[in-house]
Amino acid sequence: MRTAVAIVLAMLPIAASTLSATEIPQGERRSGYSFMTPETQAIQNDDTANPGMLWVLDGDALWKKKTGATDKSCADCHDDASISMKGVAARYPAFDRATGHPVNLEQRVNLCRTTHQQATPLAYESRELLALTAVIAAQSRGTAIDAGSDPQLEPFVAKGRALFMLRQGQLNLACANCHDDHWDKHLAGSAITQAQPTGYPLYRLEWQSLGSLQRRLRSCMIGMRAQPFDYGAPELVDLELYLMSRARGMPMESPAVRP
Amino acid sequence: MAAALINVPKHARRGEVIEIKTLMSHIMETGYRHTAEGAVVPRDIITSFVCRYNGAEVFRAELFPAIAANPFISFFTTATESGKLEFEWIGDNGFSETASASIAVE
Numbered sequence: 001m002r003t004a005v006a007i008v009l010a011m012l013p014i015a016a017s018t019l020s021a022t023e024i025p026q027g028e029r030r031s032g033y034s035f036m037t038p039e040t041q042a043i044q045n046d047d048t049a050n051p052g053m054l055w056v057l058d059g060d061a062l063w064k065k066k067t068g069a070t071d072k073s074c075a076d077c078h079d080d081a082s083i084s085m086k087g088v089a090a091r092y093p094a095f096d097r098a099t100g101h102p103v104n105l106e107q108r109v110n111l112c113r114t115t116h117q118q119a120t121p122l123a124y125e126s127r128e129l130l131a132l133t134a135v136i137a138a139q140s141r142g143t144a145i146d147a148g149s150d151p152q153l154e155p156f157v158a159k160g161r162a163l164f165m166l167r168q169g170q171l172n173l174a175c176a177n178c179h180d181d182h183w184d185k186h187l188a189g190s191a192i193t194q195a196q197p198t199g200y201p202l203y204r205l206e207w208q209s210l211g212s213l214q215r216r217l218r219s220c221m222i223g224m225r226a227q228p229f230d231y232g233a234p235e236l237v238d239l240e241l242y243l244m245s246r247a248r249g250m251p252m253e254s255p256a257v258r259p
Numbered sequence: 260m261a262a263a264l265i266n267v268p269k270h271a272r273r274g275e276v277i278e279i280k281t282l283m284s285h286i287m288e289t290g291y292r293h294t295a296e297g298a299v300v301p302r303d304i305i306t307s308f309v310c311r312y313n314g315a316e317v318f319r320a321e322l323f324p325a326i327a328a329n330p331f332i333s334f335f336t337t338a339t340e341s342g343k344l345e346f347e348w349i350g351d352n353g354f355s356e357t358a359s360a361s362i363a364v365e
Contacts, residue, residue: 046280048266051329054284057262208287208328 023180024194029250030183031198032258035191040205044257052134052203052255055127055210059135062128068119074132077116082139089137090145090252093241095152101234102156102241105133106212124231130210133201137254145198145252148245160242163235169226175239190259196247197240199256210255213240265346267360271338279310279318280333283348283356289324305350308332313342322350338364 033041043049063074063081078084093102096111103111109132110121122129148157164175178187179195186192200213207215214236221228229235266280283305290302302324310318317336346358 046266048264048280048282049331049333051282051284051331053264054262054282054329057264058284205327 024183026249029196029247030194031196031250031253032193033199033253033256035193036257036259040257040259044199044253050203050255050257052201052210052257055131055134055201055203056138056255058127059131059133059138062131063135068113068117070116070118072117074112081135085136085139087140087143087146089133089140089254090143091147093147093153093237093244095150102153102237104214104237104240105136106214107232107237109133109136125212125215130201130212133212134210134255137201137252140252141254143252144249145244145247148241148248153241153245156238157242157245159235160238160240160245163239164242169221169224171224171226173224175220195243196250197243198247198250199253199258201254202256202258204258206259213243263346263348263356263358265358265360267344267362268338269361270363270365273338273340273364275338276335277338277362278333278335279344280331281308281310281346281358282329282331283308284329285348285350285354287322287324287326287328287330291324303351303354305330305348305354307349309347309349310334310336311345311347312336313340338362340364 033044036044043051047053060081063078066073066076074081089105092108093104094108095101096103096108106124106129109129113119114121122132167174167177175195178192183192183194197213197216200216201210203210204216214231217236217239218228218231262284264282266278268277271277285305286303287305288300288303290299290304292300294300304324304326305322308318308320308322308330309316318334320332322330341362341364344360344362346360348354348356
């Protein structure tokens with residue numbers, strides 16, 4: 001009997017640690033880049049080997065292309081993206097005063113299209129939308145992430161954090177179970193990583209394409225056998241916002257390359 | 260939208276071995292995949308790549324369905340004279356793209 005009690009007591013701290021996630025200390029935060037092999041890092045390091053730069057190239061052309069009923073291009077209002085968009089992606093998702101909600105970069109581009117260009121919004125993960133977000137995010141390379149510092153965003157960051165800690169799906173896993181508690185371990189052959197969204201939109205070798213942070217989040221939810229939120233759902237934006245605020249101060253890498 | 264990224268050194272010494280890197284935007288659909296309804300997704304790949312140095316062919320590659328999307332091709336050649344390097348990608352469904360880069364050889 002005494003040994004049984006001892007075993008139960010010994011198991012308590014383990015049980016407690018799996019239930020309440022321990023957040024990653026500031027000094028131990030690592031970009032997904034540092035988990036990659038030198039070969040994959042080399043693809044990201046060289047702009048003529050990084051396939052994400054193909055979307056940046058396309059985005060550059062789209063930036064200058066006139067569209068919509070007003071026949072305006074992005075450049076007609078924002079001029080040179082390399083100046084006007086510098087550091088912008090590092091602040092997204094940002095608070096939108098008109099709707100009273102945070103909007104991510106994809107939604108901001110589409111808001112601009114519908115209100116200022118009077119054009120149809122672009123579909124999530126379409127080549128055009130990814131190209132535009134890629135060219136915008138590329139202007140923030142090296143800029144420290146500064147999302148979520150707006151006090152109006154506080155309740156949304158909190159909602160995103162709650163979602164990150166929430167167990168969901170058939171496997172009954174929370175994001176935090178892997179990315180806060182076990183980021184130094186592996187899931188089969190793959191590094192788990194800390195879920196620091198420093199390089200979105202990014203080129204994933206598995207996708208053979210550029211993809212948004214929402215695509216990544218939805219893939220994770222499918223992996224834990226949960227019902228993924230729809231693209232553009234407020235829950236996904238809140239999660240994006242929490243992850244970006246969690247990575248505050250880390251340098252942007254867009255368009256990054258990941259395995 | 261097709262875009263290419265080319266990396267050719269701007270300057271080289273005569274006789275120097277230079278590395279050329281090319282990246283072409285392409286989906287490289289294998290033709291072996293099926294949709295959820297069971298229909299075959301038709302093959303759509305780049306089938307050949309050629310590099311000409313002042314008109315003379317210095318590198319050629321044949322591409323096949325097992326090659327990943329956005330093929331990255333890197334190769335070496337000897338810098339013989341100043342001039343132009345021309346690149347050509349040809350593929351299914353009439354895909355044809357060209358790009359060029361100039362090099363100064365001293």
